[in-house]
Amino acid sequence: MDGEFQDETIVCQDCGKEFVFTAGEQAFYKEKGLQNKPKRCPECRQKRKQAKIARQEVGQTEQPASDKVEQPKREF
Numbered sequence: 001m002d003g004e005f006q007d008e009t010i011v012c013q014d015c016g017k018e019f020v021f022t023a024g025e026q027a028f029y030k031e032k033g034l035q036n037k038p039k040r041c042p043e044c045r046q047k048r049k050q051a052k053i054a055r056q057e058v059g060q061t062e063q064p065a066s067d068k069v070e071q072p073k074r075e076f
């Protein structure tokens with residue numbers, strides 16, 4: 001075994017479409033120490049990523065801006 005990788009076809013868990021986990025990607029995963037193969041096609045991964053970003057943006061707008069508002073000091 002000389003550690004060569006071969007393209008692998010994986011069925012996406014989200015859309016059921018087949019996608020190729022290329023030898024280059026496998027090498028990249030190994031380099032990163034990732035032991036789990038991707039379960040979703042690049043398209044679905046992208047969608048999930050965008051959905052996550054969208055949720056974060058919504059969360060930011062939902063945050064109350066009250067700590068930015070300075071409360072007026074009342075002195076007698």
Ligand SMILES: [Zn+2]
Pocket residue numbers: 012013014015016017040041042043044045
């Ligand atoms: Zn997919």
